[in-house]
Amino acid sequence: MSFWNDPLKVAADWLLGIFTGWGMPEIAANILIGFLGVLLLISVLMVLDIFLVWVERKVVARFQDRLGPNRVGPFGLIQPFADIIKLIIKEDTTPGGADKVVYNIAPMLSMMSVLILWAVVPLAPKMLGVDLNIGALYIIASGAIGTLSIIMAGWSSNNKFALIGAFRQVAVMVSFEVPMLTMLLIPTIFAGSMGMGAITEAQDIWYVFLAPLGAVIFLIAAIAELGRAPFDMAEGESELVSGYNIEYSGMKFGMFYAGELLHAFTFGGFWSILFFGGYRFFGLEQVNPVLAIAVIVFKAMLGYWIIMWVKYTLLRIRIDHMLAFNWKFLTPLGFTLLMMTALMNALLAGTPTWLYISGMFLSNVVIAWVALEIARSVSRREREKVEGPKQVVEAIHH
Amino acid sequence: MTGEQIVFLVVALFTLGSGFMVVTTRNLVHAALWLVSTLFGVAVAYTLLDAAFLAVVQVVVYIGAIAILFIFAVMLTRKDLLDQGPQMNKNWWFGALLAVSTFGGLYFLLQGWDGLSKTATAIPVGFDAVTELGTELVSPAAYVLPFEVASVLLVAALVGAVYVAFNKK
Numbered sequence: 001m002s003f004w005n006d007p008l009k010v011a012a013d014w015l016l017g018i019f020t021g022w023g024m025p026e027i028a029a030n031i032l033i034g035f036l037g038v039l040l041l042i043s044v045l046m047v048l049d050i051f052l053v054w055v056e057r058k059v060v061a062r063f064q065d066r067l068g069p070n071r072v073g074p075f076g077l078i079q080p081f082a083d084i085i086k087l088i089i090k091e092d093t094t095p096g097g098a099d100k101v102v103y104n105i106a107p108m109l110s111m112m113s114v115l116i117l118w119a120v121v122p123l124a125p126k127m128l129g130v131d132l133n134i135g136a137l138y139i140i141a142s143g144a145i146g147t148l149s150i151i152m153a154g155w156s157s158n159n160k161f162a163l164i165g166a167f168r169q170v171a172v173m174v175s176f177e178v179p180m181l182t183m184l185l186i187p188t189i190f191a192g193s194m195g196m197g198a199i200t201e202a203q204d205i206w207y208v209f210l211a212p213l214g215a216v217i218f219l220i221a222a223i224a225e226l227g228r229a230p231f232d233m234a235e236g237e238s239e240l241v242s243g244y245n246i247e248y249s250g251m252k253f254g255m256f257y258a259g260e261l262l263h264a265f266t267f268g269g270f271w272s273i274l275f276f277g278g279y280r281f282f283g284l285e286q287v288n289p290v291l292a293i294a295v296i297v298f299k300a301m302l303g304y305w306i307i308m309w310v311k312y313t314l315l316r317i318r319i320d321h322m323l324a325f326n327w328k329f330l331t332p333l334g335f336t337l338l339m340m341t342a343l344m345n346a347l348l349a350g351t352p353t354w355l356y357i358s359g360m361f362l363s364n365v366v367i368a369w370v371a372l373e374i375a376r377s378v379s380r381r382e383r384e385k386v387e388g389p390k391q392v393v394e395a396i397h398h
Numbered sequence: 399m400t401g402e403q404i405v406f407l408v409v410a411l412f413t414l415g416s417g418f419m420v421v422t423t424r425n426l427v428h429a430a431l432w433l434v435s436t437l438f439g440v441a442v443a444y445t446l447l448d449a450a451f452l453a454v455v456q457v458v459v460y461i462g463a464i465a466i467l468f469i470f471a472v473m474l475t476r477k478d479l480l481d482q483g484p485q486m487n488k489n490w491w492f493g494a495l496l497a498v499s500t501f502g503g504l505y506f507l508l509q510g511w512d513g514l515s516k517t518a519t520a521i522p523v524g525f526d527a528v529t530e531l532g533t534e535l536v537s538p539a540a541y542v543l544p545f546e547v548a549s550v551l552l553v554a555a556l557v558g559a560v561y562v563a564f565n566k567k
Contacts, residue, residue, distance in 0.1 A: 099428075102427075102431065137455065143462070145462075
């Protein structure tokens with residue numbers, strides 16, 4: 001097997017040869033190589049994370065008709081390194097009355113909950129940390145750890161704003177976990193497996209064509225899970241200053257910030273894995289694993305860009321609107337879509353591919369249309385309850 | 399001693415230590431956080447038993463839902479998070495009796511069980527535990543009835559919660 005077809009396997013075999021040559025037992029050498037692999041993946045991710053700061057600032061600048069960082073280095077590329085140096089040399093403050101241990105664990109846990117997600121991301125054919133057959137649940141489980149880190153940060157800071165921010169963020173995360181888990185089950189129905197590798201391999205047709213509504217709901221739930229606008233009432237800088245991370249300074253704040261950026265990029269990646277074929281792009285992934293990695297990074301960046309587009313376009317919504325939107329609209333819609341998908345999948349099994357795709361697509365369109373019509377009539381009734389019937393308003397006006 | 403046994407002992411000590419901290423710490427939020435680490439230790443124990451599905455569900459349900467709910471309940475119902483009162487109430491002897499008798503009963507039952515000295519049979523290659531579990535849960539020959547009964551119970555609890563919280567206009 002040549003180096004270019006499977007670089008990681010070749011490197012692992014080479015290292016195994018060296019370590020056993022030093023007289024290390026094979027099992028210890030394998031464990032050591034596993035650790036080195038994790039270290040490599042995390043290092044690459046952290047370096048990527050540094051550049052995500054630059055990407056985010058450049059993109060928001062474009063959305064707001066500015067230039068963004070452009071002074072330090074070409075295109076301002078060295079700006080994030082300057083930011084990191086600034087964060088590191090800042091004073092590390094701990095608020096009085098803070099719960100020191102919990103206060104210090106929270107940023108680490110926040111970053112960790114994002115990094116462990118990458119264990120199940122398939123980067124190229126056969127190149128993934130661990131091919132868990134319960135990958136979809138694993139994503140939700142890491143989200144649970146993220147929720148815990150936020151509540152720890154908010155509580156241990158001994159600050160009212162931080163605590164309120166944490167409560168809001170946890171309310172958002174716990175609520176939107178429900179539609180997200182429901183949407184994770186849709187690719188599971190199509191692929192017959194919850195593993196990310198199997199889902200990617202099964203996507204001869206991108207699942208976005210089979211479940212466009214599912215892709216949209218997953219994106220909305222992912223944005224809410226990230227706590228980004230329009231669901232950023234946890235941060236609410238005009239009311240809560242900065243939310244759960246208000247008391248953190250220096251690199252501890254940097255951990256939350258970098259974790260959030262990497263989280264957004266990661267969910268862009270999961271969106272592409274679940275609905276846009278992951279590393280697959282017209283057979284390009286078979287040519288070389290490096291190309292496959294380039295494809296998935298490109299798709300993840302595209303998803304990340306859409307998340308940023310939403311963030312910098314929409315305004316923050318009120319928390320009761322957010323809860324009503326999730327529990328009264330998104331969750332029933334998600335359950336309906338899931339049941340419909342399972343039913344159509346059973347009914348259309350064995351039919352020609354074009355019929356299967358068009359049936360799935362049409363059922364999604366119909367569900368989306370009916371849901372929007374119901375939402376419209378409900379909101380019209382609500383409006384009439386507050387404002388009175390429309391004709392009366394017009395009569396007074398004349 | 400094999401590597402797996404060492405890992406198990408470390409995890410078991412971690413879990414038991416965390417469990418001990420849950421009942422002895424004076425700070426209720428700390429107790430909830432120690433409970434999280436206890437539950438996490440149990441999840442690791444599941445992983446050691448090759449039950450990855452149970453491990454992940456343990457994290458999702460117990461840490462992601464129940465422990466967060468505990469923390470919320472503690473934060474929203476207590477004015478002061480440090481409990482000043484005595485740690486025991488007057489039923490302590492009954493709790494201790496229950497704990498000791500449970501331990502004694504389990505010890506007695508496991509005396510006659512030969513599983514402690516046997517090594518588990520290896521899981522065959524290509525065995526998909528999740529698929530097996532899913533099929534068993536919905537097949538009439540296996541566990542479909544208990545599964546449905548549990549579902550009905552949860553729906554009843556949900557309806558009850560909505561009824562209690564419902565604001566009659």
